[in-house]
Amino acid sequence: MNIGLFGYGKMGQMIEQIAQDRGHSIVAKIDVETEEVDYKKIDIAIDFSTPDAAFNNITTCFEQNIPVISGTTGWLSNYDKAVRICNEKNGAFIYASNFSLGVNVFFELNSYLAKMMSNLNQYKIEMEEIHHTQKLDAPSGTAITLADGIVENTEYTGWELDKSDEKKIPITSKREGSVPGTHSISYNSMVDSIEIKHTAHGRQGFALGAVIAAEWIQGKTGVFSMKDVLNLN
Numbered sequence: 001m002n003i004g005l006f007g008y009g010k011m012g013q014m015i016e017q018i019a020q021d022r023g024h025s026i027v028a029k030i031d032v033e034t035e036e037v038d039y040k041k042i043d044i045a046i047d048f049s050t051p052d053a054a055f056n057n058i059t060t061c062f063e064q065n066i067p068v069i070s071g072t073t074g075w076l077s078n079y080d081k082a083v084r085i086c087n088e089k090n091g092a093f094i095y096a097s098n099f100s101l102g103v104n105v106f107f108e109l110n111s112y113l114a115k116m117m118s119n120l121n122q123y124k125i126e127m128e129e130i131h132h133t134q135k136l137d138a139p140s141g142t143a144i145t146l147a148d149g150i151v152e153n154t155e156y157t158g159w160e161l162d163k164s165d166e167k168k169i170p171i172t173s174k175r176e177g178s179v180p181g182t183h184s185i186s187y188n189s190m191v192d193s194i195e196i197k198h199t200a201h202g203r204q205g206f207a208l209g210a211v212i213a214a215e216w217i218q219g220k221t222g223v224f225s226m227k228d229v230l231n232l233n
Contacts, residue, residue, distance in 0.1 A: 006053070006057040007030070010203060011206065017207075022215075046210055054072035059081075069213045086223055087222075094226070104232065106196070109196060114149060123189045125187055127146065129181070130175075147171065182197070183198050184197040
């Protein structure tokens with residue numbers, strides 16, 4: 001598989017290493033200073049660029065009939081437009097706020113716990129996410145996905161950053177050192193607390209999941225998720 005990497009920061013470099021270890025070739029490394037891209041060489045694009053660049057990267061690949069795996073967060077106001085263009089071009093697309101295999105299991109666990117807790121109004125929910133100081137967006141895309149999973153299964157109407165509204169999930173975002181990513185959700189009452197937590201030990205899990213998604217989407221058309229890749233539906 002000939003991969004074009006959109007974004008060649010720490011994640012892009014990790015994806016390169018893992019993809020090559022799995023027998024794939026990196027034929028393009030597109031970053032902010034890249035002026036020309038030979039799209040004909042690219043079988044599939046993996047996008048870990050920036051919020052400002054992601055939509056253009058993704059839709060340009062659809063125009064070139066290149067499937068896209070995107071893990072860039074902070075651009076989702078244009079997600080529906082990207083999906084529409086993908087479908088118009090009969091393309092293939094997977095966006096995930098987090099490609100870690102463990103995190104995607106954690107997403108399912110979070111939704112299941114929210115469903116069980118939905119009628120226990122004495123419990124109040126809190127969420128915390130911790131990432132490295134170079135992370136640009138807050139809260140993290142993973143935290144937003146977790147919040148969406150709770151909203152779908154409870155009476156909460158949304159989320160708020162660093163605020164407390166009884167109808168919304170309060171999310172605390174911390175930026176510390178080189179933390180790859182820690183997410184915790186707690187349900188607290190006067191008598192006890194229930195907490196689930198996922199801690200990443202490095203970027204390898206994110207990169208491996210993105211490469212596995214790229215391998216899975218070959219030959220397919222449509223808009224998919226990591227639930228499809230991992231057969232969690």
